[in-house]
Amino acid sequence: MPELPEVETVRRGLAPVLEGRRLKRAQARRPDLRFALPERFAARLEGAKVLKLDRRAKYLVAPLDTGESLVAHLGMSGRFTILAKRGTERPGEFYYADAPDPTHTHVVLETDRGDRIEYNDPRRFGYMTLIPTDDLEAHAYFASLGPEPLGNAFHAEHLSGAFAGKKQNVKATLLDQRIVAGLGNIYVCEALFRSSISPKRAAGRIAAARLELLTTTVRDVLNEAIEAGGSTLRDYATVDGALGYFQHRFKVYGREGEPCPTCAAPIVRIVQGGRSTFYCPKCQR
DNA sequence: CCCACGACCTGTGGGC
């Protein structure tokens, strides 16, 4: 599920049930996700008050009143489900229409208000840990991250500096979290399409004016996806029963062989760095 | 340092 917009959507969904709540119970059903969970993981969570729920790049970061922060990355298939106490659902909470396979529910949290939050992750590429809040910025997960694409430090000058001299193609370069933090395979394809930049072009060989456009399209595509509630590629419904069905229509991602929305030439799929890239060879140069 | 590639793990969908 998760690129930046999806993680942000999860953050917004979880914040109302977590922020200001005390964790009455925590359970780790296995000792590891992608990496080993820290020593006494559940015990260190139990009794802690969640001060806030933040996002940095694709990480969720929850500072606790114990001085530690719970840090979670959803990997490829991680998802949180809120099982709100019956009758207490509020707007902003959500569940997935297709219930996750319970055999892959690895972490369960219960708040002092009676809400239950489950972390499910079949592929187990996700990870969680506890880091002293004061040490977050220096931690290996965060120290080398580039700027937030929706923040003020992400602009054309940043990209021209980071791209200077790079022979690597721009697609792979934009996936490098040290250059911009939070982009993933889908939104890189979409932003390059909107910028008319070929994914095969060397990052160091993009004119300044096009980098300006690229920063704009990156922001736009992320903001639109966040507004749409994150593109989970699956339907989800809001707890209050509103028709929450969401189908984000990508322009190129996953559309091999379909006509380019601009010029009708077929969208092409290529492999770069072992991952699929979708683009229009006529529009993107 | 830069870059390409395999590894991690499970599920799903297409082709035969």
Add this chain to the structure above:
DNA sequence: TGCCCACAGGTCGTGG
């Protein structure tokens, strides 16, 4: 129906 392969939203470690 069953089997096998390719592929999936991300990162990390290794080796050139």
